Amino acid sequence: MGVAVSGGPDSLALLLLAYSVRGNENVAAATVDHGLRPESAHEAEFVADLCAELGVEHQTLKVEVSDGNLQSNARSARYMALGQWHDAARVGAVMTAHHADDQAETLLMRLNRGSGVPGLAGIRSTTEIPGWGGTLFRPLLRWSKAELESVVAQAGIDPVCDPSNTDEQFDRARVRRFLAEQDWIDSQALATSATHLEDAWRAIEWFAAEDWETHVVPDSDEQGRAFRYFANVPRAIAIETICRIIAELGGTASRSDAGAAFDRLWNGANASLAGVLAVAGTEKIEPTGVTMRVWRFSPEPPRKTT
């Protein structure tokens, strides 16, 4: 069991819980030193010392974070380093300490952006990270931050404090403060809703994969690649299939553009999105004689310039 431990209260609780369930021989920890704050090397040492006390194997992974969006670049560098650690240290699974309050913040931010089901499914309980040989697990999504803090306090450990968690130039820190001020909001209930939405999203993904297998056929000709889609499923699933067809044809369509294209095609009009032309039509399917909607997707011909 590999645990990603920054030294903050959440991930220290993850370390202590993993240790108490699996014992020191079955747990390994890693701390990523992003080198972005003067204290970061010291924080990694603090985690290393604690692990030494517990007899848990620990590694500090130093990364270089490129300029630009520092939070996002730090995250990419962190996951890359954790993936390499996973492969090199032969760790069975990597876990992070995302919890119910993180999930509630994510859900609220995404609701406020008008996200669809995949966004509202929030932080996933498991994720396949591109480039990794393994899976990332987030086993604490049902635990509240207060519960995790009390695990660490009861162990008599004084955790590291990352000032960016309260820096209100970041949306998440503002949402965190807002949630802390509302005594009627139950973060664990919000996190439970996200779990239901994750279930719903997995169902949509499953049906979309089926739809692709059974209702999309290649239809290439001398003009190039094309697909015919026998549209016969609810809109939410057809949107996924349309996005996949567009991706196969080399484009990228947002779900809202795919939804708008679906609406046009369903009503018998053609649609154009991400460099792809979709032509509406119908076909009689033998031997049943049932008439189905069939939409043909092909790269849009280049525009004529005069």
Ligand SMILES: Nc1ncnc2c1ncn2[C@@H]1O[C@H](COP(=O)(O)OP(=O)(O)OP(=O)(O)O)[C@@H](O)[C@H]1O
């Ligand atoms: N420097 C670090 N070293 C090791 N693990 C870390 C480090 N920073 C974060 N983590 C792991 O990631 C979890 C989430 O951390 P945090 O909420 O700060 O990241 P985030 O950027 O908001 O989330 P995400 O990484 O999912 O985008 C932590 O609980 C911990 O398990």
